[in-house]
Amino acid sequence: GAVVSQHPSRVICKSGTSVKIECRSLDFQATTMFWYRQFPKQSLMLMATSNEGSKATYEQGVEKDKFLINHASLTLSTLTVTSAHPEDSSFYICSARTGQGAREQYFGPGTRLTVT
Amino acid sequence: GENVEQHPSTLSVQEGDSAVIKCTYSDSASNYFPWYKQELGKGPQLIIDIRSNVGEKKDQRIAVTLNKTAKHFSLHITETQPEDSAVYFCAATPFGNEKLTFGTGTRLTIIP
Numbered sequence: 029g030a031v032v033s034q035h036p037s038r039v040i041c042k043s044g045t046s047v048k049i050e051c052r053s054l055d056f057q058a059t060t061m062f063w064y065r066q067f068p069k070q071s072l073m074l075m076a077t078s079n080e081g082s083k084a085t086y087e088q089g090v091e092k093d094k095f096l097i098n099h100a101s102l103t104l105s106t107l108t109v110t111s112a113h114p115e116d117s118s119f120y121i122c123s124a125r126t127g128q129g130a131r132e133q134y135f136g137p138g139t140r141l142t143v144t
Numbered sequence: 145g146e147n148v149e150q151h152p153s154t155l156s157v158q159e160g161d162s163a164v165i166k167c168t169y170s171d172s173a174s175n176y177f178p179w180y181k182q183e184l185g186k187g188p189q190l191i192i193d194i195r196s197n198v199g200e201k202k203d204q205r206i207a208v209t210l211n212k213t214a215k216h217f218s219l220h221i222t223e224t225q226p227e228d229s230a231v232y233f234c235a236a237t238p239f240g241n242e243k244l245t246f247g248t249g250t251r252l253t254i255i256p
Contacts, residue, residue, distance in 0.1 A: 131176045135187035
C-alpha cells in the first residue's frame, strides 16, 4: 500500500515553454501532498504544501506564479513549471500523507526535468 | 525552525558488516523521525520511522535509536548487503507540523 506515482518520469522542454507534472496517490486518498526539488547530490528542498481543494502554501523563496500547483482531487496534485528556463532543470519529487493526522510521507519516483 | 545535521556524508562498509548513520536535531518539540533510502534516479523510500515516545525500533536488519535528551537519532543496518548501497536521509518534524526537515544525506556503499 501507500503507492505514489508521478508522470512523466522525465521530460525535456524548450526554454520559455511550460510543463506539467502529475502526482497521484494510487491506493489511498491524500488530503495533503508535498512538492520537493532536488539538485544532484543534494538533499530534498520543500517547494510547497498542497492541500486538496485549497491554495498551495509555498516555501519562502519559491515563486508561486512560476510553479503552479493544483490539488483538485484527493488523489491528484499537479505542478506546472511555467516559462521554464535552464535553471529550472532539476529532479522534482512529490510526496503524500496517507490521511489527516498521519505522520508518514510516501514519495513518488520523481520527474527529471531538463530545459534546453 | 528545525535544523537537522547528518553524519557521515559518505560511508563505505564491507559486506556483512554493520553501518551506522547519525543525525542530530535542534527543535526539542520534534517528535517524529523517519529515515528514507534513495536509490539513484528514484524517489526516497520510507524504510523506518520512530516517534518520541519510544527509544528504539527494529525491523529485520534495520533499527533506529532515539535519544531525546541529546536530541540525536541513529540508523543501524546490520549484515549489510550490496542492495543496501544508496543515499540515506534522516528527517524530523514536530507534532502538528506537516513539513519534514531533512538531513543532508549519507551515501552508503557496500563493498562486496
